[in-house]
Amino acid sequence: MTNKSTPHHVAIVMDGNGRWASRRFLPRIAGHKQGVDALKRCARACDARGIKVLTVFAFSSENWQRPQEEVSGLMDLFALALGREVPQLKADGVQLRFIGERQGLSSRVLKGIELAESATAANQQLVLNVCFNYGGRWDIVQAAARVAAQGLAMTEQSLSQMMALAHVPDPDLVIRTGGEQRISNFLLWQSAYSEFFFSDKLWPDFDEAELDLAIQTYGQRDRRFGKVSGQRDAVSLPTGSN
Ligand code: IPE
Numbered sequence: 147m148t149n150k151s152t153p154h155h156v157a158i159v160m161d162g163n164g165r166w167a168s169r170r171f172l173p174r175i176a177g178h179k180q181g182v183d184a185l186k187r188c189a190r191a192c193d194a195r196g197i198k199v200l201t202v203f204a205f206s207s208e209n210w211q212r213p214q215e216e217v218s219g220l221m222d223l224f225a226l227a228l229g230r231e232v233p234q235l236k237a238d239g240v241q242l243r244f245i246g247e248r249q250g251l252s253s254r255v256l257k258g259i260e261l262a263e264s265a266t267a268a269n270q271q272l273v274l275n276v277c278f279n280y281g282g283r284w285d286i287v288q289a290a291a292r293v294a295a296q297g298l299a300m301t302e303q304s305l306s307q308m309m310a311l312a313h314v315p316d317p318d319l320v321i322r323t324g325g326e327q328r329i330s331n332f333l334l335w336q337s338a339y340s341e342f343f344f345s346d347k348l349w350p351d352f353d354e355a356e357l358d359l360a361i362q363t364y365g366q367r368d369r370r371f372g373k374v375s376g377q378r379d380a381v382s383l384p385t386g387s388n
């Protein structure tokens with residue numbers, strides 16, 4: 147089911163796992179485990195709604211500063227979830243891509259990433275970009291370094307082509323769960339003209355009804371891209387020419 151107000155690319159800051167667990171007097175990692183299930187449900191729901199690209203923020207470059215126990219728990223969970231979920235994702239036509247700095251990740255995690263990407267590379271149904279050890283500033287810097295290393299002119303286009311999400315169009319809709327209204331170093335470059343939807347639901351509680359509310363809200367927005375409402379491309383002649 148697709149209609150014209152369905153976003154092509156949805157990006158999500160999956161926030162609130164720790165609070166979900168704390169409210170139940172559980173260790174934070176229990177919330178992260180629930181978060182994996184929420185992501186599986188969300189990917190299926192996005193696919194069912196005709197969304198073609200889903201990008202999720204799973205671990206930021208700043209999340210290393212959490213207590214060592216949580217960081218190692220997250221790394222274990224990530225490696226485990228990869229091993230467990232890839233066959234089903236492959237069967238569902240999901241193309242998995244991992245976005246972020248790979249240096250500093252353990253060989254176990256790296257191996258999981260490489261296997262998951264190669265096993266699903268030919269899939270076309272839904273592209274699932276998992277931002278892991280990712281930061282928007284890191285992305286801009288690595289892209290600029292690659293532009294410079296290749297001796298290219300520094301332009302918006304050359305930089306865009308070197309960004310970690312160059313294989314997909316910019317996100318139409320960015321959702322953040324967990325109640326905070328900030329970007330926390332997520333897609334700084336790519337979200338220039340995205341619509342934002344902030345949900346008070348904690349990520350493990352994010353469900354189809356909330357996804358539908360986000361999509362419905364998105365459908366009511368007037369995306370102007372700097373133009374005026376209802377303006378057609380043919381009208382945008384250079385100043386002074388009409
Ligand atoms: C988001 O949930 C997942 C990661 C950052 C890895 P949090 O762990 O940030 O949950 P809260 O914000 O503390 O509730």
Ligand code: IPE
Pocket residue numbers: 159160161203204205206209326328330
């Ligand atoms: C953003 O959440 C990162 C992820 C969801 C992976 P954080 O919980 O790290 O963000 P802050 O610290 O509240 O800004």
Ligand code: MG
Pocket residue numbers: 161162324
């Ligand atoms: Mg958080």
